[in-house]
Amino acid sequence: MLAIEKNRASQIQNIKSKRIEKVSVDELFDGISKGQYPELAKGITLIESTRPEDFEMANLLLTKCLSIQNSSLRIGITGVPGVGKSTFIESFGSYLTKMGKKVAVLAVDPTSSISKGSILGDKTRMEALVKDPNAFVRPSPAGDSLGGVSRKTRESIVLCEAAGFEIILIETVGVGQSETLVHSMVDFFLLLKLAGAGDELQGIKRGIIEMADAIIINKADGDNVKKAKLAKTEFARALHLYPPKENGWIPTVLMVSSIESSGLNDVWSLLKKFFEESEGNGHLSKNRFEQNRKWFEQNLENELKFRFFKNPHLQKDIAETLLKIEKNEVSPFHSAKLLVKKFLK
């Protein structure tokens, strides 16, 4: 980080800290439970804080919010850069708020950082939603690790639900592990695609298509309509090749023009169908419990591994073992066992 960026980062942290210190957890919770935006924003800032002294307050606020958490529809939205995610969220979000729905937009963006300016960047890309009294837009939190960023997003969902938001849209960029993380915190996973020439599935990370509950061909307008229809057919065929999902849901391909605001009815109908079905057969709550359980187990693993790898007495052993493993001198199984034994002694 350059000095000027560091300076800016520390300024931002200072402003955030001051904002938090002014209010108590009770005040924050009171505001959030009444659906007040400033308190919700401050609460999320508290959750996102990396200062150890904020952790306890954050956990207290979280536990309070969990107690009044409303049910919402959590929808993940992914797609490669340039596919028009922000424009889609802007127009679909506005479509929902016009129906009287309260919509929160969160983001898990591993490429985001203060120096790149996306803290404000995201917001300005969704001008209408930002001004919409029924919408709450929160850019991606800054974080050292993707796991950290997604964890903060996962906890922000709880705060948004406590504030009465009925639909949570979680945006992610289609790179690396972020989709898997977003997929593990949502009920429904949308993949946005453009109608292109030729190999429609190229450029998408392995496994993403399999996670999608629906594929949306975006920018299906003007000269693109014909190409979009072809893409729709090709994707429908590709989806057909996969075995059915555990919950019985059959992924669907839709066409949307975010600019012409067409196709949004279809998206909403599909979502309603999904939520009616999966609430009816119990898969929604089953899925959420399993997600929570997985987050718990994963965090358990991470925490155990973190403590193990940062243990000062093990540094030399770990480095030596890895070298021996690389040279094929020791079994990866036995050496792991030995090191854990030493760790827990």
Next chain:
Amino acid sequence: MLAIEKNRASQIQNIKSKRIEKVSVDELFDGISKGQYPELAKGITLIESTRPEDFEMANLLLTKCLSIQNSSLRIGITGVPGVGKSTFIESFGSYLTKMGKKVAVLAVDPTSSISKGSILGDKTRMEALVKDPNAFVRPSPAGDSLGGVSRKTRESIVLCEAAGFEIILIETVGVGQSETLVHSMVDFFLLLKLAGAGDELQGIKRGIIEMADAIIINKADGDNVKKAKLAKTEFARALHLYPPKENGWIPTVLMVSSIESSGLNDVWSLLKKFFEESEGNGHLSKNRFEQNRKWFEQNLENELKFRFFKNPHLQKDIAETLLKIEKNEVSPFHSAKLLVKKFLK
């Protein structure tokens, strides 16, 4: 387990134990390094033993074998039951031994157990290979967990390589997690399919096609040839839809008749091409080091989690936490952190 099966299992364990006790690690290692089959078989039995008193000997033998481990081609073979894996291995294995290659066949079969008789079952299905002086066939080890079974198989590879086997075929049934485990211990992953009517990719677990380095349409003989050709085209198209693999390898579809022994030349040519390419560009050794590292990390995780979950002082807390997580009363993150803190105190 029925009493009679239990009895049989304990008899088998007794016979195995006696067999092991008769020889020392040095004797075993000496025999293995000379490529002697009885010592190799006994060594693997030692590796597979679940008696804690055998662990140290097993590790000693393993470390010795690692020191003289030859390079081999490790090939994973998967496909749903009935696709003809054993017949394919029998005919491809014989094809290889006729070329003078030494071939070992191992299995990771989560459905295998003593009561189902597959310890002998596998062997009798490969009559020619079992009698072949250049082949060594080892059925799936019995085990409580798939992870345990695959770990034993992973270590058996080391022993087979120390005994001079040049090609290791690892068979797995296309159900559950076993392919992922086999994929993580081989250089090349083969998916066997039958030419069927209609949806060729149906019935295969999500993700398996993405792991395949080649798909083989088996039983491409007699009336099946036409259907096999159609299947080949459909699979080739499906593979084309995936982004390229990290090592640059482009998965291929081949047709084989294990009964008519046709297509085996093509399979061997493809494998040679793969190994020449990936040895040339360094991906083979890179992949193996990464696999070892992953096995190490995974075993580290497993061991840490195992110790955590069986800790007698945590049983009550874990049960209570899971209940609270299910009811959405606590954050999965904070509760994991708290429990780990208690564990390491």
